[in-house]
Amino acid sequence: MLKRNALSTLGHDLAHYPAVALLGPRQAGKTTVAHQLALGYRSVYLDLESEQDRAKLASPELYLGERLDRLVVLDEVHRAPGLFPVLRGLIDRARRDGRRNGLYLLLGSASLELLQQAGESLAGRVAYRELSPFHTLELPDTEQASLWMRGGFPDSYLAPSATVSMRWRQDFMRTYAERDIPMLGGRVGADALQRLWRMLAHRQGGLFNASILGHSLGLDTRTVNRYIDLLVQMFLVRRLEPWHANLGKRLTKSPKLYVRDSGLLHALLGLADEETLAGHPAVGASWEGFVLENLITAAGSQASAHFFRTSAGAEIDLLLRWPDGECWAIEAKRSLSPKVERGFYTACEDLKPSRQFVVYPGQDSFALGPATEAVSLAALCRQLSLKAQA
Numbered sequence: 024m025l026k027r028n029a030l031s032t033l034g035h036d037l038a039h040y041p042a043v044a045l046l047g048p049r050q051a052g053k054t055t056v057a058h059q060l061a062l063g064y065r066s067v068y069l070d071l072e073s074e075q076d077r078a079k080l081a082s083p084e085l086y087l088g089e090r091l092d093r094l095v096v097l098d099e100v101h102r103a104p105g106l107f108p109v110l111r112g113l114i115d116r117a118r119r120d121g122r123r124n125g126l127y128l129l130l131g132s133a134s135l136e137l138l139q140q141a142g143e144s145l146a147g148r149v150a151y152r153e154l155s156p157f158h159t160l161e162l163p164d165t166e167q168a169s170l171w172m173r174g175g176f177p178d179s180y181l182a183p184s185a186t187v188s189m190r191w192r193q194d195f196m197r198t199y200a201e202r203d204i205p206m207l208g209g210r211v212g213a214d215a216l217q218r219l220w221r222m223l224a225h226r227q228g229g230l231f232n233a234s235i236l237g238h239s240l241g242l243d244t245r246t247v248n249r250y251i252d253l254l255v256q257m258f259l260v261r262r263l264e265p266w267h268a269n270l271g272k273r274l275t276k277s278p279k280l281y282v283r284d285s286g287l288l289h290a291l292l293g294l295a296d297e298e299t300l301a302g303h304p305a306v307g308a309s310w311e312g313f314v315l316e317n318l319i320t321a322a323g324s325q326a327s328a329h330f331f332r333t334s335a336g337a338e339i340d341l342l343l344r345w346p347d348g349e350c351w352a353i354e355a356k357r358s359l360s361p362k363v364e365r366g367f368y369t370a371c372e373d374l375k376p377s378r379q380f381v382v383y384p385g386q387d388s389f390a391l392g393p394a395t396e397a398v399s400l401a402a403l404c405r406q407l408s409l410k411a412q413a
Contacts, residue, residue: 025177027056028161029154033128034060037094040150041114042127044100047154048258048284049203050195052177053130056154057096064094064125071099083109091117091126100129107144114148132203133257153258153324156180156284159317160408164386164401171313172297174286185296192290196220204253215240219250223260223280224291227308230277231262251280259283261316266329266342268374275332281312288312307357314355314382314400315341321404323411337370343407352376353403356383361397368392 029045033056036043045053054070061068067090069076079086083106087095091113100106110127117126129149156175159167173180173188176195182188200213200220218240231251233244240247254260263279282288288309294300300309319328322343331339331352341353352374354367361383371379371394379395380403388398398406 025157025161027052027059027154029056029152030060032152034063036150036152037064037125037128039124040148041117041124042110042129042145042149044129044131044149044151045154046131046151046258048156048176049132049199050176050178051154051156051258053132053154054098055177057098057128057130060128061094061096065092066094066096068096069098071097071102077103080106084112087113088116091120091122094125094128096128096130098130099132101131101133111144111148114145151324155258155316155320158320159401159404160321164399167400168297171285171310172289172300174284174289176284176286179286188286189290189295192286196287196290199257199259204257215242216250219247220254220282221291223254224282224288225305226280227288227305228279228281228311230275231280232277259287261312261319263315263328263330263341266331266344266374273334275334279330281315283312283316285309285313285316310357310384311340311355314353317400317404318343318353318382318407321407321411323407325411326407331370331374333370333373335369336366337373338364338366339370339374339376342374342376345410350374350376351378351380353379354381356381358383359385361391363391363395368395371395 033043033045045057047053058068069079071077080103087109097106114126117123157170157177157180158175159170162170170180173182174192176192179188179191182191196217200216204216219236222236222239233247237244237247251260251262255262259282261281261283263281265275265278267274282291289300292303292305294303300306318341322328326343326345329342329344331337331342339352340355343351343353352367352371354363356362361381363381381391381395381397382400382403383397386399388396388402391397
């Protein structure tokens with residue numbers, strides 16, 4: 024079993040907060056991480072998708088109040104939003120009795136409901152963490168090609184064959200479209216959602232225009248925006264916002280959209296193996312999305328992620344900014360001899376980032392100019408991880 028990097032972070036959080044909310048898409052490994060973490064505690068695990076476990080919470084204040092001496096793991100907690108006021112009262116009661124930390128680990132697959140409900144009831148009592156599927160820092164460098172092709176969902180990445188991996192991803196997306204999103208209040212037709220998902224895959228990394236998408240799908244812009252919001256809130260699509268700066272230039276204001284997991288992207292595009300991917304027009308966009316997702320994960324929650332583009336063509340694929348004002352400009356190139364367009368340097372002249380990188384598929388690091396360095400994805404992820412821990 025692969026050890027997830029989140030384990031040490033969650034252990035630290037539970038030592039300092041009464042509740043920790045671990046968010047992420049379905050099948051990313053949240054339950055496995057929770058079970059591994061709970062081995063170090065007296066703990067109780069409740070799956071709120073199980074009728075038997077939900078029945079235990081028929082009187083939640085009584086049941087949970089008798090277990091304030093343990094870590095209670097509540098899986099799929101967004102399915103029981105009425106629990107949050109109860110948890111608040113129990114946390115305050117435990118504090119009065121001298122137990123201030125390590126009471127609840129809340130697992131959720133949908134950010135909207137969980138964040139809204141917890142934000143109303145558990146402010147100052149909960150730490151939020153996101154668990155992505157496997158990423159570069161959790162695997163050997165030699166596994167990067169497989170990770171890119173299959174994506175990071177454990178059941179897909181660890182599947183015994185490419186065929187089994189592809190079938191798992193197809194079933195995963197079908198389940199989301201037909202069951203999970205409608206269950207969370209999304210009045211979304213499964214066929215329309217799958218068409219939208221495929222269209223986003225073909226436009227990977229493109230600027231979001233609800234009117235164009237709606238016209239292609241026969242939907243109004245309001246419906247398209249609602250569909251996109253659902254996919255973003257369920258950690259399936261990343262909405263990368265543009266960076267706005269007062270530079271006296273016309274800047275792009277529309278966000279970019281990426282299918283977050285490269286394996287799901289390839290399944291949506293019907294790309295079953297590396298040979299097919301290598302010859303597909305979307306290979307560059309796939310690499311860009313894979314690079315961005317891994318870098319954003321490695322940078323951690325303290326860094327804000329944006330892209331930069333002007334009407335004159337100056338562009339940076341990814342800007343990472345930290346609270347201290349430091350900014351890194353990053354470009355993704357799918358070439359062993361990467362060449363950076365003039366637009367990247369022009370954008371860097373405007374923004375004056377602290378560091379400039381080009382991420383390429385090779386392993387060596389070398390200078391591309393006075394201030395720009397070509398690096399491997401794994402090497403830059405390690406640099407970002409160290410900065411996040413500093």
